[in-house]
Amino acid sequence: MELKWYAAEIFEPHLAISLFSALVGISAAAYYGKVHPYLSFLVVAGALLAQMSANMMDDYFDYNIGIDKETIKTRFSGGSKVMEKRLVDPKNILLLSVVAMALAGAISLYLLRQNPAILPLLIVGALSIPLYAAYLVKLPFMAELTVAVNFALISAGAFMVSGGYAAIPYPLLFSIIPVGLVCGNALLVNEVPDRKTDRKYGRKSGAVMLYDPKRIASYYALLQSAAYIIVAAGSLFGYLPIYSLAVLAAIPLSASVFRAIGSYKSPASYVRGMAAHASGTAAFLVLLSASYLLALAIA
Numbered sequence: 474m475e476l477k478w479y480a481a482e483i484f485e486p487h488l489a490i491s492l493f494s495a496l497v498g499i500s501a502a503a504y505y506g507k508v509h510p511y512l513s514f515l516v517v518a519g520a521l522l523a524q525m526s527a528n529m530m531d532d533y534f535d536y537n538i539g540i541d542k543e544t545i546k547t548r549f550s551g552g553s554k555v556m557e558k559r560l561v562d563p564k565n566i567l568l569l570s571v572v573a574m575a576l577a578g579a580i581s582l583y584l585l586r587q588n589p590a591i592l593p594l595l596i597v598g599a600l601s602i603p604l605y606a607a608y609l610v611k612l613p614f615m616a617e618l619t620v621a622v623n624f625a626l627i628s629a630g631a632f633m634v635s636g637g638y639a640a641i642p643y644p645l646l647f648s649i650i651p652v653g654l655v656c657g658n659a660l661l662v663n664e665v666p667d668r669k670t671d672r673k674y675g676r677k678s679g680a681v682m683l684y685d686p687k688r689i690a691s692y693y694a695l696l697q698s699a700a701y702i703i704v705a706a707g708s709l710f711g712y713l714p715i716y717s718l719a720v721l722a723a724i725p726l727s728a729s730v731f732r733a734i735g736s737y738k739s740p741a742s743y744v745r746g747m748a749a750h751a752s753g754t755a756a757f758l759v760l761l762s763a764s765y766l767l768a769l770a771i772a
Contacts, residue, residue: 493758498631500765522577529570534606621657647707651700666740690735714768726753
């Protein structure tokens with residue numbers, strides 16, 4: 474049945490990252506004093522639709538230029554085999570991407586009316602969706618940076634919209650920057666199995682630029698460590714709730730990912746490493762979000 478293949482294309486595993494990134498901002502808004510449930514729901518819906526659109530557009534571009542013919546599909550990498558196997562009509566995937574983008578745009582315009590201060594965030598997010606697959610992936614290290622910036626902006630926008638705030642307070646950067654770092658690293662981790670094919674087609678992601686698994690692992694460790702250090706510093710210096718130190722519980726998962734990248738042999742043997750980072754990212758974001766809610770409940 475075609476419907477299940479369309480669903481598989483639309484609802485990719487990493488959609489949860491948008492949800493959890495938005496929840497960090499919403500929880501922070503509640504901690505800072507106010508939150509509007511209706512607007513919070515809309516910002517989550519808009520973030521999910523935007524990521525759906527970006528994922529489908531990226532998959533469509535990959536299919537169109539032939540990358541998916543040369544990659545090995547895993548749960549987290551390898552592109553969209555549903556298009557490659559003609560289980561769905563690729564033109565319909567592009568159409569669905571445009572529809573999702575339009576719905577996300579409509580929600581964004583409504584939220585903009587509620588809080589005009591989010592305009593710069595919306596401009597960056599709106600431009601990155603069509604530009605990512607066509608241009609940004611061909612610039613050195615820009616793939617991960619684009620993802621990192623967009624997920625950080627999801628948290629920032631969720632904070633501003635759900636709480637009605639006109640600006641981001643300085644202490645919140647100790648949450649927003651780590652959100653971007655761990656989400657950008659999720660892309661880096663998933664690029665490792667496809668780096669040979671990506672390089673052939675002119676992509677210049679971090680995995681392609683560094684190429685050697687040990688160098689990629691070191692880069693991953695640098696970015697992931699920075700995320701943990703920023704949160705820990707924010708907690709210890711009073712910029713974040715002390716309970717945010719709980720994110721350090723995800724370090725063993727990050728260590729497992731580091732080892733998986735450094736010892737990479739094949740996509741099949743690497744799936745556990747990708748799964749570990751997906752779990753670690755979810756744990757990091759959920760624990761960070763929960764720290765604000767716990768501090769609010771105890772105060």
